Amino acid sequence: MSKGAIKIxxxxxxxxxxxxxxxxxxxxxxxxxRRDTEIQVKALDDIxxxxxxxxxxxxxxxxxxxxxxxxxxxxxxxxxxxGQVLINDQQVTEPKPECGFVFQDFGLYPxxxxxxNIAFGLELQQVERAERMERAxxxxxxxxxxxxxxxxxHQLSGGMxxxxxxARMLAIEPQVLLMDEPFGALDxxxxxxxxxxxxxxxxxQSNANTVIFVxxxxxxxxxxxxxxxxxxxxPGRCKEIVEVxxxxxRDEAVMDTPEFIALRRHLWQTLRExxxxxxx
Amino acid sequence: MRVRLISLMVVFTGWxxxxxxGSDLTVPSPFLVISNFxxxxxxxxxxTALSLSLSALAIGGTVSVVIGIPIGILMGVRRSLxxxxxxxxxxxxVMPMSAIIPLMVLWFGFDLSARVIxxxxxxxxxxxxxCYQGAKNTPTTLMEVARAxxxxxxxxxxxxxxxxxxxxxxxxLRLGVGRAVQGMVVAELLIAGTRGVGFLIxxxxxxxxxxxxxxxxxxxxxLGIVFTGIVQWFEQAVAPWRKGVVGEMESGNV
Numbered sequence: 001m002s003k004g005a006i007k008i009x010x011x012x013x014x015x016x017x018x019x020x021x022x023x024x025x026x027x028x029x030x031x032x033x034r035r036d037t038e039i040q041v042k043a044l045d046d047i048x049x050x051x052x053x054x055x056x057x058x059x060x061x062x063x064x065x066x067x068x069x070x071x072x073x074x075x076x077x078x079x080x081x082x083g084q085v086l087i088n089d090q091q092v093t094e095p096k097p098e099c100g101f102v103f104q105d106f107g108l109y110p111x112x113x114x115x116x117n118i119a120f121g122l123e124l125q126q127v128e129r130a131e132r133m134e135r136a137x138x139x140x141x142x143x144x145x146x147x148x149x150x151x152x153x154h155q156l157s158g159g160m161x162x163x164x165x166x167a168r169m170l171a172i173e174p175q176v177l178l179m180d181e182p183f184g185a186l187d188x189x190x191x192x193x194x195x196x197x198x199x200x201x202x203x204x205q206s207n208a209n210t211v212i213f214v215x216x217x218x219x220x221x222x223x224x225x226x227x228x229x230x231x232x233x234x235p236g237r238c239k240e241i242v243e244v245x246x247x248x249x250r251d252e253a254v255m256d257t258p259e260f261i262a263l264r265r266h267l268w269q270t271l272r273e274x275x276x277x278x279x280x
Numbered sequence: 281m282r283v284r285l286i287s288l289m290v291v292f293t294g295w296x297x298x299x300x301x302g303s304d305l306t307v308p309s310p311f312l313v314i315s316n317f318x319x320x321x322x323x324x325x326x327x328t329a330l331s332l333s334l335s336a337l338a339i340g341g342t343v344s345v346v347i348g349i350p351i352g353i354l355m356g357v358r359r360s361l362x363x364x365x366x367x368x369x370x371x372x373x374v375m376p377m378s379a380i381i382p383l384m385v386l387w388f389g390f391d392l393s394a395r396v397i398x399x400x401x402x403x404x405x406x407x408x409x410x411c412y413q414g415a416k417n418t419p420t421t422l423m424e425v426a427r428a429x430x431x432x433x434x435x436x437x438x439x440x441x442x443x444x445x446x447x448x449x450x451x452x453l454r455l456g457v458g459r460a461v462q463g464m465v466v467a468e469l470l471i472a473g474t475r476g477v478g479f480l481i482x483x484x485x486x487x488x489x490x491x492x493x494x495x496x497x498x499x500x501x502x503l504g505i506v507f508t509g510i511v512q513w514f515e516q517a518v519a520p521w522r523k524g525v526v527g528e529m530e531s532g533n534v
Binding site for chain 1: 421422424425426427428429430431435439440443444446519521
């Protein structure tokens, strides 16, 4: 496929986490020194990545490799120690209005009904009530939640809860969708349905066209993406970027093609080198 | 409902059987207690005493709520405030309150203000601590979602922390009412000078009228149940979503 303008540029991003060490010695605990009480964990090491407009990029990697951290840095929820992220050529310092975020554990507000959860972002922007209800209603329809407007999250299944999460993100009409293992908490069947739903929604919602999708599910990454970035174990670096050649619109049928199976095997072998080293 | 009724009948019967083995001085029968209770009401003694007691309860309780809830929430939001105040409220909470009665009398005398302040000191730690725990433990994911949607700090406070806090405020009210009623009776038993409910208990126990003492105690228990019922009704009205998520919220995994 032809590549458009660069939408997101990740330039040499590194991140070190500093955590307090639990001191074993009682005296040390009473008289701590800075050097003793800090543990530094290098989460990300010099990651660079360009994502083009209308591109769907997945990030896969072993547990704890910092893929979620990377996504949060791209969104501006946390700051990188080194390097920078540009979206539409502008440096990210805090969450930008053109980005939407979906959380693995849904992050719905239990005291808000479905429609009020979906309208949350619009409410923060102080969109008038009548207008935000109308816009929320549109996205309720898009994600197939008609009839559940006034239900509360605890009354919904996991799949439906993440539909609310998707609609809430889409309601602020973002150009860039950042998704942190959005279907990771769902059972296998629901997950597959949600993946196909996401493909359908992206076809309809054509202004929301650039996606970064963190997952540990290789089939999911291949089914949805144009490119897949494989990360190394911690400290996370870019190990390989795999092009996924299937054209859009896609459906489940691509999963049975020999190319898909070959790509999946290749991805798994690449990732496995990192996984086994984590285990051993 | 049926279980409650059966439970009440079993306790009542047990009490009645126990009273057959004792005298009215040691174990008055439930029927005597009920007739004493009716007499206390009809003669107007209990209502009069109650009206005297309730003013201290109402003022002390209201002040505790009005001051305690904001302090608790602010402590949950501002760590420095929590570090500055937490230890005092924890200390007050576990301190045997009857020990400070002499101080109350020395400082504030025997009038209403002494009892009001006592009820306040007795009630406010419970309210502060409950509200503090709720606000402090607002799940970070819920706050992060708001940040991801570009909420300001102010919006996070009013649209995430406060709604999450509401069930804790209600719990604080429920526990606070209990503490305030206890404080009211303790204050009257130990600070002479009012003719309230505590005083009435004092008088009847001095004249060994155990039936009337028990009648008043039962009445106080009923009062507690009524107050708790009102708070529960209030909870249903303001936080109907809570019923299904209480467990999840308390384990912090919403």
